Amino acid sequence: MTEMLLKYFREKEQREQSEKVYDTQCPYCSVQCHMQLIEQRSVTRKSYKTIGKNNPTSKGRLCIKGINAHQHALHKDRLTQPLRKIGEEFVPVSWEEALAFMADSITNIQKEDGHHGMSVYGSASITNEEAYLMGKFARVALKTKHIDYNGRLCMSAAASAASAVFGMDRGLTNALEEIPYAETIVLAGTNIAECQPTIMPYFEQAKENGALIVAIDPRETETSRIADLHMKIKPGTDAALANGLLKVIIEEGLVDPSFIEERVTGFKEVKEHIASLDEGEIVEKTGIPLKDIHRVARALGQKETGMIFTARGVEQQTDGSMAVRNFLNILVATGKIGKPSCGYGAITGQSNGQGAREHGQKADQLPGYRSIENDEHRTHMANVWGIEEKELPRKGVSVFEMIEKADRGEIAGMFLLCSNPVVSNPNARFVKQALKKLKFLVAVDLFKSETAQLADLILPASSYLEDEGTMTNLEGRVTLREASMKAPGEARHDWKIICDVARALGKGQYFSFHSAEDVFNELRVASSGGIADYYGMTYARLREKKGILWPCPSLEHEGTSRIFEHAFAHPEGRAKMSVVPNEPPVKKEKTCEDYPLYLTTGRIMAHYLTGVQTRKSPSLTARDFEPFLEIHPQTAQTYNLPDGTLARIESRRGSIIVRSKWTEKIRRDTVFVPFHWDEKQNVNRLVVDDLDPNCRMPGFKVSAVKVETL
Ligand SMILES: Nc1nc2c(c(=O)[nH]1)N[C@H]1C(S)=C(S)[C@@H](COP(=O)(O)OP(=O)(O)OC[C@H]3O[C@@H](n4cnc5c(=O)[nH]c(N)nc54)[C@H](O)[C@@H]3O)O[C@H]1N2
Ligand SMILES: Nc1nc2c(c(=O)[nH]1)N[C@H]1C(S)=C(S)[C@@H](COP(=O)(O)OP(=O)(O)OC[C@H]3O[C@@H](n4cnc5c(=O)[nH]c(N)nc54)[C@H](O)[C@@H]3O)O[C@H]1N2
């Protein structure tokens, strides 16, 4: 017996001795939950589990994606070597060979097609350091104006609206902890319960405290379940609905006259425009009953506190930027901003959806949210980078327009890092055909995605377990993601890859960084004095304070929890209201006899974006292994489509095959398909490629389709 006990304790001790803990943050959404991967090694096997770690945002909570994230990061399909395409095959090559091949190809393209013949396609799933380096790489190493990033498909409408109205774009104007005390909460086109699940408790607390929660969505979702009122809106009509709310607010005298007087411009024009609008027309257009519009308008106007949140349902429209502006008009007119539990939240998407939109990956942007067309800003950045101002290129075009340029032969090469545009851009078949025309495509990824398969060269990157750096979460809180696991094989950190390529191009002197922290210290200086000012943050401070909300302009500064308390960020300090028409300038695709249904697209809990990562996870795939067509039973019967059968969905651009799923939760004129699958199940083969003229966001949320049984 004692022998057995001794053996047991010896083994237990052995197990514990070989337990390793890796601190990190979830690679998926913008909440950036802190977590630990625990690796247990016994003599025979290694096992892993992920647990949450306390932090100011998610308080230690994790959702199923975070809990299972290591399953893709530790997957056997991770790329471990550079791969060069020879004929139709990918052949492993050394980094030396890969970098030399890249330098040659880029030099040849720029000789033939000029500097702007090369393009850079970046990401909001990389660290701030890497986002910053992508911008610097394009402007300093390649001297091309053609850089943009996948956040264009994500945050551009909200960013453009907040910049226009407030003069600055930080996703949430208040920290999340203010939500429980808001008396009216509008959730417009946002499915937080499936997309940012660990922040749901803030809204649940508000409900317990008696808030009126309103959801605006063509579908009932896990999020709309907590709403007191669900506005089951006709897709693409949010701008008109906001006009309806404003009309009641203005006509019933529920505005805040002293706030408007002191802090707002443009109210008079908006008031005149609103007076000319017809309520009946708005009801017909949106499908929302007048009594609901009245109830929500009064709740927003009469209560002391209130907050409006928007996400991609409102924003991924050809008038998304204007629809958001109209919701901001409501906040500004009722004085519900810059005060406790009053404010706006664009629920940011990707892990670094906030930070990656601040430091120079956008076509028209320099670090710190500076403008590449502003002389003073150009001079500041030229000084930081040690180049002449006139060497800096001017602004380029958005990601989808870069793809159109590739199609026309105006862009010949692309450096693509951490994105899968063949699956994520609208009109996917066109995108694939356009990228095939490139003379040179390099993809930096963890896996051989559908886009990487088109590349001439694939470079293996490191994951969230391996790559240290800062991430800015949906609140604007900059956090330091620790990461200490060794990358598999010869995979390298994205920041290192960018520096290596720059060096191969003879630009090493501008990229002589030895660590992510080195890069961050340059970013701090670059952002200093800009709107998104990170100067006062250091790795040591970020560690100690578990994150700091920007702006943080000096080492003594505590960060900024609530913005716009005393002034907006426009030079005159006032917010700018503006007239928003019911009908968008770029017409949305209308349903017709041939294509009688609206198609809207979006997400489900278990999968993430183009699914390259989550489809590698057995636990997540077990929950949802294929996409589906959400359709109302009555609609399905009209088209003889039984439940659970394969359906062919067709639009003017192509067709896909997915399984039908009857549900009374969706409007009868609308169907929904999630976009986490590729090839013949890629819903973006159907999606229309019209863009918002202000911010170039594609209208992912409204296309016209028909459905039939296979
Ligand atoms: N599980 C999961 N979580 C994620 C992601 C993921 O892929 N999976 N992605 C992350 C990223 S990058 C992002 S951007 C966010 C996105 O987060 P969300 O924007 O919340 O997600 P979506 O599902 O795209 O759209 C939200 C809702 O908009 C509704 N909608 C569709 N059309 C309209 C419309 O015309 N008007 C209104 N008012 N609503 C409409 C849809 O029915 C859907 O329920 O999620 C992040 N979190
Ligand atoms: N129809 C429709 N389309 C949409 C949307 C929609 O709602 N409907 N939403 C849009 C939105 S909001 C977004 S954000 C886009 C996202 O679109 P994408 O950016 O194209 O999608 P991801 O799946 O995130 O692609 C990331 C790729 O980078 C790899 N990767 C992951 N981590 C790393 C890393 O650390 N380094 C490197 N180098 N690679 C890495 C992954 O393996 C994957 O191949 O999709 C958009 N497309």
Ligand code: SF4
């Ligand atoms: S997906 Fe978002 S909510 Fe879920 S664990 Fe990751 S960061 Fe947290």
Ligand SMILES: [Mo]
């Ligand atoms: Mo996104």
